[in-house]
Amino acid sequence: MFPRGESSGGARILGPAIRMRRPFLRKWVSRALGLAAALGAGAARGDDSTPAPVPGSAFFQSLGSNGRACASRHHPADGWTITPRGLRARFDASGGLDPIFQRTDAANCPGADVSTAEARRRAYSVLLARGVIRVTLPVPSDAEFTVLAVDDPHGCASPTALSVYRRPLPLTNFDVLGTVVWDGRHTVADRAVEDDLAAQAVEATLTHAQSPRPPTAEQVREIVEFQRGLGRRRREPSAANARTAEAVTRGEGIFKTRILLINGVGGLNDVLEKPFIVGSCATCHDTPAGVRRAAALLNIGVNDPARRTPDLPLFTLRCRATGEVVKTLDLGRALVTGACRDIGKIKAPVLRGLAGRAPYFHNGSAATLMDVVEFYNARFQIRLAPQEKADLVAFLSTL
Numbered sequence: 190m191f192p193r194g195e196s197s198g199g200a201r202i203l204g205p206a207i208r209m210r211r212p213f214l215r216k217w218v219s220r221a222l223g224l225a226a227a228l229g230a231g232a233a234r235g236d237d238s239t240p241a242p243v244p245g246s247a248f249f250q251s252l253g254s255n256g257r258a259c260a261s262r263h264h265p266a267d268g269w270t271i272t273p274r275g276l277r278a279r280f281d282a283s284g285g286l287d288p289i290f291q292r293t294d295a296a297n298c299p300g301a302d303v304s305t306a307e308a309r310r311r312a313y314s315v316l317l318a319r320g321v322i323r324v325t326l327p328v329p330s331d332a333e334f335t336v337l338a339v340d341d342p343h344g345c346a347s348p349t350a351l352s353v354y355r356r357p358l359p360l361t362n363f364d365v366l367g368t369v370v371w372d373g374r375h376t377v378a379d380r381a382v383e384d385d386l387a388a389q390a391v392e393a394t395l396t397h398a399q400s401p402r403p404p405t406a407e408q409v410r411e412i413v414e415f416q417r418g419l420g421r422r423r424r425e426p427s428a429a430n431a432r433t434a435e436a437v438t439r440g441e442g443i444f445k446t447r448i449l450l451i452n453g454v455g456g457l458n459d460v461l462e463k464p465f466i467v468g469s470c471a472t473c474h475d476t477p478a479g480v481r482r483a484a485a486l487l488n489i490g491v492n493d494p495a496r497r498t499p500d501l502p503l504f505t506l507r508c509r510a511t512g513e514v515v516k517t518l519d520l521g522r523a524l525v526t527g528a529c530r531d532i533g534k535i536k537a538p539v540l541r542g543l544a545g546r547a548p549y550f551h552n553g554s555a556a557t558l559m560d561v562v563e564f565y566n567a568r569f570q571i572r573l574a575p576q577e578k579a580d581l582v583a584f585l586s587t588l
């Protein structure tokens with residue numbers, strides 16, 4: 190058996206043994222993992238607060254040309270993101286004309302026919318099924334790879350810009366927020382996270398809200414200020430429900446101490462030059478509320494071609510230096526940096542309010558929390574018994 194502390198505290202496992210060629214990455218990763226030990230079990234309790242929304246804030250105002258506000262896709266009723274259930278309700282109430290339904294980034298492809306309600310239902314089918322938004326980014330001009338093929342079921346492929354489908358991140362628990370978007374493109378080293386959020390607010394106003402001009406400094410301040418105030422408490426099971434409470438306690442134990450042999454994770458095993466890391470869920474989710482600012486972007490396998498469903502594109506890339514051909518469902522960080530080692534890397538999100546915002550993972554590929562647990566059980570060969578899986582789900586449902 191491994192001592193308890195070693196399985197839940199990344200720093201104790203990895204700290205002294207780290208020897209890396211890239212000092213910057215080494216600092217980044219070891220800081221992220223070190224927090225697990227530093228914060229300990231207390232951080233898991235979620236001692237944050239949930240202040241009331243500020244109705245007059247620019248966060249709720251339409252700042253662009255298409256009627257959308259930040260709250261359109263970070264919806265209070267959907268755990269501050271969007272969910273298929275909430276989207277379908279909005280579609281049915283508006284015949285698919287609610288401002289969230291815009292061809293520019295919500296349709297499977299921007300050229301889709303949206304002339305009738307039925308056409309709109311087809312045009313927005315991926316959004317309605319998975320709650321994902323299409324993000325189109327240019328391939329960096331100095332990319333270390335060439336794009337050999339794009340197998341895009343929606344016919345959106347363009348030689349210069351790639352479309353990937355991602356969930357809007359929930360706005361919650363600013364205090365543990367590390368990286369602002371899935372691919373970290375607004376995260377600048379040694380810059381305050383408020384400034385990262387401000388950069389994201391400007392980009393979102395220009396693109397998703399289709400504004401001809403950037404928001405004013407005051408509007409950006411209001412948007413960031415509103416997000417800073419959002420917190421979410423953990424939903425503890427009531428004392429009356431003793432069986433659930435016991436399952437949650439057992440699940441929390443599994444989350445923090447059950448051994449995972451972490452292998453093949455881009456951004457972790459390669460950076461630390463350790464083919465195997467003895468860790469737990471808490472190694473990467475350093476508090477269940479999230480991974481802090483220093484957190485690395487990781488490839489845990491969600492973008493592996495084997496996990497493809499018919500509605501997701503598949504990209505085939507060749508790394509120029511090595512000639513290696515890589516297939517991925519989403520380039521992740523590599524669409525920002527152009528680096529081959531970043532292909533498929535995505536941030537680990539804040540694990541708050543999970544119960545109210547299925548589906549999970551950046552592409553919505555896990556429909557339920559049990560699907561998430563099954564993914565990890567297979568990926569890291571944890572060998573959880575059925576009761577242990579249920580306990581872990583019970584714990585995740587309270588976060």
Ligand code: HEC
Nearest residue numbers: 454469470473487489491535536537538549550551561565
């Ligand atoms: C090696 C690092 C690592 C480990 C270990 C790890 N996770 Fe994750 N987790 C991630 C990353 C990265 C993501 C984002 C993946 C994506 O969306 O493609 C993620 C996503 C999730 C999500 C989805 C959150 C959302 O908002 O969609 C849940 C839930 C989750 N993890 C729970 C767990 C549990 C439970 C365990 C242990 C069985 C665990 N994780 C172990 C890195 C890790």
